[in-house]
Amino acid sequence: MKKSKYITNIILFCLIIGFLTGIAASMGLGGGFILIIWLTLFSGMPQAEAQGINLLFFLPVALFSAVIHAKNRLIEWKTVPFAVIPGIIGAAVGSVISLSLSDNTLRTLFALLIIPVALREILHKKAG
Numbered sequence: 530m531k532k533s534k535y536i537t538n539i540i541l542f543c544l545i546i547g548f549l550t551g552i553a554a555s556m557g558l559g560g561g562f563i564l565i566i567w568l569t570l571f572s573g574m575p576q577a578e579a580q581g582i583n584l585l586f587f588l589p590v591a592l593f594s595a596v597i598h599a600k601n602r603l604i605e606w607k608t609v610p611f612a613v614i615p616g617i618i619g620a621a622v623g624s625v626i627s628l629s630l631s632d633n634t635l636r637t638l639f640a641l642l643i644i645p646v647a648l649r650e651i652l653h654k655k656a657g
Contacts, residue, residue, distance in 0.1 A: 547586070554587065555594040561587055562643060569636065576635040577627065 546567050554560025561583045568579035598604050627635060 550586070551590050554590045555597070557594075559646070560590065562646075565639065576632045576639065580627070580635070580639075 546564070550560040550564045550567075552560070553563055564583050564586055565576075565579045568574040568582060569576055574582075595604070630638075
């Protein structure tokens with residue numbers, strides 16, 4: 530395969546993955562998980578770089594999704610500060626900690642987070 534065709538295919542695939550990840554993220558379905566998995570497993574990107582791209586990806590997607598959810602009255606505003614304020618503090622602490630961790634350790638921690646989330650989603654039966 531010619532190099533230019535290969536690059537075109539990679540760009541096209543990135544656009545498709547970005548689009549599908551955006552859909553999943555806007556619906557609260559873990560678009561970040563999808564993006565990080567694709568970047569690390571299929572693109573060979575180091576975990577720390579994939580997480581950085583995921584953070585930048587998340588900002589505009591979250592903002593757009595929050596506006597839509599607010600317009601549809603799907604946000605309970607009284608609870609927002611109780612999640613956001615500790616979340617900001619946790620993000621600062623986590624960022625500092627992640628700088629001292631190896632790529633293998635970050636990958637392991639990510640996997641340990643995904644496993645219980647996946648199991649809960651698979652095994653959780655909705656009432657009613």
